[in-house]
Amino acid sequence: MKIQHPVYYGDYLQLPKILNAQAPESAKYGQVAHDETLFIIIHQTYELWFKQILHELESxxxxxxxxxxxxxxxxxxxxxxxxxxxxxxxxxxxxQVMETMTSLDFMDFRDYLVPASGFQSLQFRLVEAFLGIKPQHRMEIERQFFNSRLKPEDKKILEEAEQKTSLLELLEAWLTRMPFSKFENFDFWGAYSGAVEKMLNNDFQIISTNPSLDEKQKALELKNLEATKETFATLLDETKFEALRTQGKIRLSQKAMLSAVFIHLYREYPALQMPYKILNNLVEIDEKFTTWRYRHAIMAQRILGTKIGTGGSSGHEYLKSTTERNRAFIDLFNLATFLIPKSSIPQLPHVIKGQLDIVYDFVQS
Ligand code: HEM
Structure with missing residues (x-):
């Protein structure tokens, strides 16, 4: 291949554009705040990474x-x-780089930024929508802010993104298509149910005969055990499951949840290793966003105390609440509730084992 157009590093990366895109607001008021450059560059870096994340999510x-x-x-x-x-x-x-800027450093330029805020990061909202956080999952205050603070063109882009199928919905469709919620000639979920019952009866015995518990403690532990039984029953009872789904406590369908539990229980089989990895990676993504939200909320508290944000929210308190609430894959976390010890997992019939297995190793005769 003959190179037709020799490429110059700075041109290829469009560095003149990027490196001339820092314009501190404080300069416009005649007193350049030293830390504003860091503030701008950090945000720009985040936005570039958000772009890359969206690129991956789109693919x-x-x-x-x-x-x-x-x-x-x-x-x-x-x-x-x-x-x-x-x-x-x-x-x-x-x-941690952002946190090298102190509260006083921030005050040198903070007032010039109002009402701009991370609230208005369109790409952050697009990532959330992509993962599965839709308007109905948001707090009222968030919805109000989107309506009043986003530019109409950004709002339109976000609304269009929210209409598209999210990763959570795609995951649900894929898990629902899997054949693990019902097997021909093998009542797997009956066997699983039996194993759960055995495990819980064993727990009942342990609590009832524990000499170190007084009657009050025993009653409390047995009540908790009853609640655990009820949770397991929900997984296998379509009506109970749907009731929780209608209340918004679960988002995946029952079939999808059963497939996800099956994948977890038998993840060591080759056919399930990749699906298991997908579930695990989605949990990791959710956990890392939650960690980011929490770190950001703590940083905001360190820099602002209880002051309100430049976007007008209650600041730290608002950010802390999104940490708990804005989770796309919470069902995959709660799935751990339905896992049972390896020793209690039902044995699969040979036919099913054969479908899940690949063997490259042969005993030499
Ligand atoms: C001095 C550093 C920072 C402070 C004090 C701060 C503070 C805040 C506050 C108080 C909010 C709530 C909305 C508001 O009332 O303004 C917020 C939202 C947000 N900030 Fe920051 N922030 C800082 C740095 C950053 C950085 C570096 C990013 C990276 C992109 C960022 C991204 C966001 C996002 C995405 C939101 C919306 C979060 C949500 O609604 O769930 N912030 N920030």
Whole structure:
């Protein structure tokens, strides 16, 4: 191949544009605040990484939206999800650079920024929407802020993104398509239910005969055990499951949840290793965003105390509440409730084992 156009490093990366894109507001008021450059560059860096995350998410969506997901695609999806989690680690670590700016340093230029705020980061909102956080999951205050603080063109882009199929919905469709919620000639979920009952009866025995517990403690532990039984029953009872779903306590369908539990229980089988990795990577993404939100909330408290944000929210208190609430894959975390000890996991019939297994090793005769 003959190179037609010699490329120059600075031109290729459009560095003149990027490196001339820092314009401190404080300069416009005649007193340049030293730390404003850091503040701008950190935000720009975040926005570039958000762009990369969106790029990865878009490609993952284009693979997952297909009606059939071959294992080769699963490998690509996993590689891209892992790239996202690596970027997220950088996003978390960057907070410590931001924290080299003190509260007083920030006050040198903070007032010039009002009402601009991270609230208005369109790309951050797009990432949230991509993952599965839709308007109905948001707090009223967030919805109000989007309506009043986003530019109409940004609002339009966000609304369009919220209409598209999210990663959570694609995950649900994929898990629902799997054949693990019902097997021919094998009542797997009956066997699982039996194993759960045995495990809980064993727990009952342990509590009832524990000499170190007084009657009050015993009653409390047995009540907790009853609640655990009820939770397990929910997984296998379609009506109870749907009731929780209607209340918004679960977002995945029952079939999807059963498949996810099955994948977790038998993840060591080759056919389930990739699906398991996908579930695990999505949990990792959710956890890393939650960690970022929490670190950001603490940073905001350190820099602002209880002052309100430049965007007008209650600041630290508001940010802390989004940490708990804005979680796309919470069902995958709660799935751990339905796992049972390895020793109690039902044995699979040979036919099913054969479908999940690949053997490259042969005993020499
Ligand atoms: C001096 C450092 C910072 C402080 C004190 C701060 C403070 C705040 C506060 C108080 C809010 C709530 C909205 C408001 O009332 O303004 C907020 C939102 C936000 N900030 Fe920051 N922030 C800082 C740095 C950053 C950085 C470096 C980023 C990186 C992009 C960022 C991204 C965001 C995002 C995405 C939101 C919206 C969060 C949500 O609504 O869930 N912030 N910030």
């Amino acid at each position: 993952i969506r284009s693979l997952m939206i297909k009606p059939f997901l071959p294992s080769t695609d699963l490998a690509v999806i996993n590689a891209r999800l892992e790239r996202i989690t690596s970027i997220q680690q950088i996003l978390i670590d960057q907070i």
